[in-house]
Amino acid sequence: MEIDFAxxxxxxxxQQRDHHVLTDLLMAKIRAHEVxxxxxxxxxxxxxxxxxxxxDNTPFMNLIWIEEQYRGKGIGQEVVQRWERDMKQKGFKTVMTSTQSDEDAQHFYRKLEYRDAGCLLLDTQPLEIILIKDLE
Structure with missing residues (x-):
């Protein structure tokens, strides 16, 4: 397995699989090494x-996605840990992410030592849990 910048x-x-980002923004993020x-x-x-x-000052993981047949094999954990190492190397002391309260991803992040830091309640979806991790 290889993890690198897109x-x-x-x-x-x-783009065919990520329906949560504008197509024009996706290319900009790829060029900025944010994917x-x-x-x-x-x-x-x-x-x-x-x-x-x-x-604009705290790395925030927006989305991690692994093809179905590769899930549950530790790949997601490796990707998150690679990102955390890169962010620490750049001098960041904290990283963040979020997940909806009805998603199992919250347990994944907690196993990786992320802790609940708050929540966001929107009219159209379940509670969004904000998670944070200190890199030091």
């Missing part, structure tokens, strides 16, 4: 992780 050649794979791509041993794309910055 390139323009990965755009179509991600990681995950490839299997044969070099095929099997997932990605996209992030941005909360308050």
């Amino acid at each position: 390139t323009e050649s990965d755009y179509e794979f991600i 990681y791509i995950v490839r299997n041993e044969e070099g095929s794309n099997i997932g990605w992780m996209r992030f941005g910055y909360f308050w």
Whole structure:
């Protein structure tokens, strides 16, 4: 398995599956190295992780997605840990993410030592749990 920054050649794979980001913004994020791509041993794309910055100063993981047949094998954990190492190397002391209260992802993040830091309640979806992790 390989985890690296996505390139323009990965755009179509991600764009066809990521329905949570504007298509124009996705290319900008790829060019800014704010998207990681995950490839299997044969070099095929099997997932990605996209992030941005909360308050423009705290890395915030927006989405991690792994193809169904590769889930539950520790790949997501490896992607998150790679991102955390990169963010720590850049000098960040804290990272954030979120998940809806009806999603199992909250348990995944808690196992990776993320802790609840608050929530957001929107009219059209379940409670959004904000999670935070200190990198020091």
